Amino acid sequence: MSIAVIGAGYAGLAAAVELVTQGQTVEVFEASRTLGGRARAVVTEEGTIDNGQHVLIGACSETLRLMRTVGADPQRLLQRLPLTLEFPGEFRLAAPPLPAPLHIAAALLRAQGIGWREKWAALRLMHRLQRDGFCVVPDRTVSAWLQEQQTPSRQRRFLWEPLCIAALNTPPDRASTQMLAHVLRDSLAATRAASDLLLPRVSLSALFPEPAAHFIHRHGGTVHRGRRITLLEHSADGWRLDGAGPFSQVIVAVASHHLDALLPELKPLVAHFEWEPIVTTWLTYPPTIRLAQPMLGVSDGCAQWLFDHGQISGKPGLIAAVISARGRHLDLPTAELERRIHNEIAHLVPGLPSPSSVRTITEKRATFASTPGLRRPPTRTPFPGLWLAGDYVGSALPSVAGDYPATLEGAVRSGVQAARHVLSASIQAG
Numbered sequence: 001m002s003i004a005v006i007g008a009g010y011a012g013l014a015a016a017v018e019l020v021t022q023g024q025t026v027e028v029f030e031a032s033r034t035l036g037g038r039a040r041a042v043v044t045e046e047g048t049i050d051n052g053q054h055v056l057i058g059a060c061s062e063t064l065r066l067m068r069t070v071g072a073d074p075q076r077l078l079q080r081l082p083l084t085l086e087f088p089g090e091f092r093l094a095a096p097p098l099p100a101p102l103h104i105a106a107a108l109l110r111a112q113g114i115g116w117r118e119k120w121a122a123l124r125l126m127h128r129l130q131r132d133g134f135c136v137v138p139d140r141t142v143s144a145w146l147q148e149q150q151t152p153s154r155q156r157r158f159l160w161e162p163l164c165i166a167a168l169n170t171p172p173d174r175a176s177t178q179m180l181a182h183v184l185r186d187s188l189a190a191t192r193a194a195s196d197l198l199l200p201r202v203s204l205s206a207l208f209p210e211p212a213a214h215f216i217h218r219h220g221g222t223v224h225r226g227r228r229i230t231l232l233e234h235s236a237d238g239w240r241l242d243g244a245g246p247f248s249q250v251i252v253a254v255a256s257h258h259l260d261a262l263l264p265e266l267k268p269l270v271a272h273f274e275w276e277p278i279v280t281t282w283l284t285y286p287p288t289i290r291l292a293q294p295m296l297g298v299s300d301g302c303a304q305w306l307f308d309h310g311q312i313s314g315k316p317g318l319i320a321a322v323i324s325a326r327g328r329h330l331d332l333p334t335a336e337l338e339r340r341i342h343n344e345i346a347h348l349v350p351g352l353p354s355p356s357s358v359r360t361i362t363e364k365r366a367t368f369a370s371t372p373g374l375r376r377p378p379t380r381t382p383f384p385g386l387w388l389a390g391d392y393v394g395s396a397l398p399s400v401a402g403d404y405p406a407t408l409e410g411a412v413r414s415g416v417q418a419a420r421h422v423l424s425a426s427i428q429a430g
């Protein structure tokens with residue numbers, strides 16, 4: 001069977017890896033010379049950074065499985081930290097080394113910066129979600145849900161709202177509680193390891209996409225870089241991609257906003273998707289500069305989270321500041337945004353000198369907005385032998401109940417799902 005995958009982001013590469021593992025021959029076509037899509041390395045004069053700081057969690061089971069498959073050892077390439085949310089001087093929650101679910105109960109009960117009433121309220125909230133099987137019917141915004149649960153304000157501000165923005169990249173007043181509940185079910189309410197934070201020690205292209213491409217080549221497949229597909233044509237012998245082919249099966253693993261350029265007929269499936277940005281500012285300080293933790297929250301700042309790459313990826317002095325979702329920061333000129341972020345870091349690091357270089361990357365369409373009741377297209381399309389993969393595709397893997405927000409794990413799962421459809425189509429074909 002001849003199979004093509006369009007797009008070498010995490011979804012397309014996951015699909016291709018799964019297929020070559022099962023003995024299929026696959027050709028991957030990627031528009032860019034760099035693999036990874038929205039999670040990729042960016043080469044600058046100062047060195048290699050990422051298009052945006054990414055955080056995985058222990059619950060990213062399919063991503064970790066496929067990393068192992070392609071020989072990208074998660075233990076070496078990801079720094080694993082027990083769940084810790086710290087806003088210096090305001091709030092700290094850290095999961096102790098206890099078996100689940102005690103680690104989360106203990107983390108909440110020992111949290112600093114909220115009172116006992118708030119701690120019990122947080123436990124009750126988790127308990128209610130668990131009792132309801134993490135089903136939120138009808139789905140509603142996280143703000144409305146927190147309001148209904150009469151969640152105390154500091155708990156909202158330092159726990160649920162930062163978790164919502166970090167996990168869904170959508171402001172709480174627009175974010176789907178159901179999607180947040182899926183993430184909570186698979187992380188905080190699962191095993192202790194599932195709630196660990198995993199921070200990439202290498203670039204996002206080196207983490208999985210490059211090892212995946214080598215793996216695909218070793219298994220007889222091809223990854224074509226710099227090959228943007230502009231025309232998909234179907235005829236009796238299969239699909240042709242800008243004349244290449246024919247392919248009996250094609251997985252289209254492009255972002256949803258690139259879908260209509262290839263398949264205008266599918267536009268109605270994705271036209272209602274809205275986008276949320278992510279801004280990442282990379283600041284280079286002298287190597288002696290260090291944050292108190294590899295990852296720190298900023299309260300009432302422009303930045304939301306700071307990442308110390310001296311403690312993460314062996315680049316002392318390099319700090320990434322992340323601002324997820326839409327907000328007023330988007331109205332600021334870049335130089336002003338960078339100045340404010342530097343001042344916020346200076347509050348945490350006394351005597352901080354000016355950075356020797358600053359680079360801000362704004363991904364305007366970082367993720368789709370995870371809004372309540374969002375309709376997601378299925379993997380199967382109305383066209384024979386044509387499948388969809390990507391973080392926006394609805395989940396139907398038997399092991400995964402419910403949709404994920406736009407994440408690496410969501411992308412990888414959709415890729416695996418598309419590959420399994422192709423494999424069963426090949427069995428049926430004979």
Ligand SMILES: Cc1cc2nc3c(=O)[nH]c(=O)nc-3n(C[C@H](O)[C@H](O)[C@H](O)COP(=O)(O)OP(=O)(O)OC[C@H]3O[C@@H](n4cnc5c(N)ncnc54)[C@H](O)[C@@H]3O)c2cc1C
Pocket residue numbers: 006007008009010011012029030031032035036037038039051052053054055056227228229230253254255258262278279280363365366367389390391392406407408409411
């Ligand atoms: C700044 C930022 C921060 C993020 N932070 C996190 C995080 O902390 N944790 C997390 O889990 N997720 C995070 N995400 C989300 C995550 O990166 C995405 O959900 C995921 O990478 C999507 O993968 P994908 O394969 O579905 O799509 P994409 O990565 O968009 O891949 C699609 C690929 O298709 C290619 N393509 C498009 N059109 C064509 C064509 N016609 N022909 C050939 N190729 C084509 C594109 O070049 C691209 O490489 C973040 C995203 C951004 C941008």
